[in-house]
Amino acid sequence: MKHLFAPAMAIAWKDLYAEWKTKQTITTMLIFSGLVIVTFSFAFDPSNQAVSALVPGMIWVITIFSGILGLNRSFMQEKQNDHLHGLMVAPVDPSAIYLGKCMANLVFVLLVQLISVPLLFLLFDFHVITGVGLIYFVMIVFLGTFGFIAVGTLLAALATHSKSSEMLLPILLFPLVTPIVIAAVQATRIVLVDQEGVSAALSWMQLMAAYDVIFFVVGFLLFEHVLEV
Amino acid sequence: MTNDRDELTGMVPTKLHKVLLAIAVPMTLVAMYLVFIWTPVERMMGPVQKIFYFHVASAWNAFFAFFIVFVFSLLYLFTKKRAYDLIAGVSGEIGVIFTAIVLTTGPIWARSAWNTWWTWEPRLTTTLILLFMYIAYIMIRNLDMEWQKRARLAAVFGIIGFANVPIVYMSIRWWESNLHPVVMSEGESAGGGLEPSMLFTLIFSVFTLMLIYFILLQKGLYVEKLKLHVKKMKAKEQEKMIS
Numbered sequence: 001m002k003h004l005f006a007p008a009m010a011i012a013w014k015d016l017y018a019e020w021k022t023k024q025t026i027t028t029m030l031i032f033s034g035l036v037i038v039t040f041s042f043a044f045d046p047s048n049q050a051v052s053a054l055v056p057g058m059i060w061v062i063t064i065f066s067g068i069l070g071l072n073r074s075f076m077q078e079k080q081n082d083h084l085h086g087l088m089v090a091p092v093d094p095s096a097i098y099l100g101k102c103m104a105n106l107v108f109v110l111l112v113q114l115i116s117v118p119l120l121f122l123l124f125d126f127h128v129i130t131g132v133g134l135i136y137f138v139m140i141v142f143l144g145t146f147g148f149i150a151v152g153t154l155l156a157a158l159a160t161h162s163k164s165s166e167m168l169l170p171i172l173l174f175p176l177v178t179p180i181v182i183a184a185v186q187a188t189r190i191v192l193v194d195q196e197g198v199s200a201a202l203s204w205m206q207l208m209a210a211y212d213v214i215f216f217v218v219g220f221l222l223f224e225h226v227l228e229v
Numbered sequence: 230m231t232n233d234r235d236e237l238t239g240m241v242p243t244k245l246h247k248v249l250l251a252i253a254v255p256m257t258l259v260a261m262y263l264v265f266i267w268t269p270v271e272r273m274m275g276p277v278q279k280i281f282y283f284h285v286a287s288a289w290n291a292f293f294a295f296f297i298v299f300v301f302s303l304l305y306l307f308t309k310k311r312a313y314d315l316i317a318g319v320s321g322e323i324g325v326i327f328t329a330i331v332l333t334t335g336p337i338w339a340r341s342a343w344n345t346w347w348t349w350e351p352r353l354t355t356t357l358i359l360l361f362m363y364i365a366y367i368m369i370r371n372l373d374m375e376w377q378k379r380a381r382l383a384a385v386f387g388i389i390g391f392a393n394v395p396i397v398y399m400s401i402r403w404w405e406s407n408l409h410p411v412v413m414s415e416g417e418s419a420g421g422g423l424e425p426s427m428l429f430t431l432i433f434s435v436f437t438l439m440l441i442y443f444i445l446l447q448k449g450l451y452v453e454k455l456k457l458h459v460k461k462m463k464a465k466e467q468e469k470m471i472s
Contacts, residue, residue: 158385163373178401182403207399
């Protein structure tokens, strides 16, 4: 286990530390999610009461659009000075690279959500959730984001080999994450809008957890083929 | 001269291919006869129902083609043989064509059967996502890089794409049943209680299209191999011109 986690932590730490120094990716993702919220306010009148039913969907649109930006950067930055090659030939299990990149990307997206979701609630004047609902909400956000990142990291690594990876990644990623988008939006809607059906939210969360496990394992196993020289 | 002949193996149609082609032509004609003349006209839907044979047969073969992509992607990752990669690629392309047929014939039929072009029903939505997914697969195959790398990336995507299909279907079905339960099951049960002659025609057209699938697969392989050959010859010519 140690030969897997130590390099993974090192890679995740490297990414996070580099980000801490430059703050490039996070800033872009935050500004972008803010812009998406503003666009939503034009598209759906925030003063209209019916619009609150759309908020769960908006959370995930923000997550996925800003997440794509982060995922694109995640491996593109390794292309500079041929770092990607260094990672490939490094004497570590390729799965450790996947694990490390997953952790770093997950932290980025969760940080962005930590700011953009409250902002969305604030700007759309959405009621504050408390107690059990909040715990559920946090769990749903985590499960959904994790699934998105697990697939996204694998495909981002795949897309970096292309010259136009920014264009390729969304096309590869969106069809594959449909289950997680459906489940996450439905579960969020249940928790935020009609709190009675929490048991229904639980079954959606089970679906998300199953998806997370399947695609994390698949990514873990197939990552070496994506990064092979 | 004999050397040239040897080089062309796998690029010129084999006997098997010619035989398959010879079987396919009468079989298609028979299928047409069965579909348009032999089977009775459906009482409720009228002649529009005839599209059903093409629709279901293409859907079945599209799934089959994607299954072949999955199998040969796995085989490629284990053995790294170029032939497997080519088969997976050609199969993916044919699968996209079949899916496109499904998605064009479906609305035509649905318009008269359900009085709507499209509903967000699990099967329909899954098919649409399938189309997008395998278009992405073809895009990966068209990336500009060495073939080993491209084949590996495509194989990885072929595997996770296929693994995703059941999950997509399940999640959409769940989502649907939450909103408005049991929408299309009537249309389905009508399909289940088929007239024997219609069922026979359906099975016959499925097999006819499957034969066409195999012929297209072989043709695609010939084309791919010829492309490789042309590339090789071009490189040789270039070398000659430089030296």
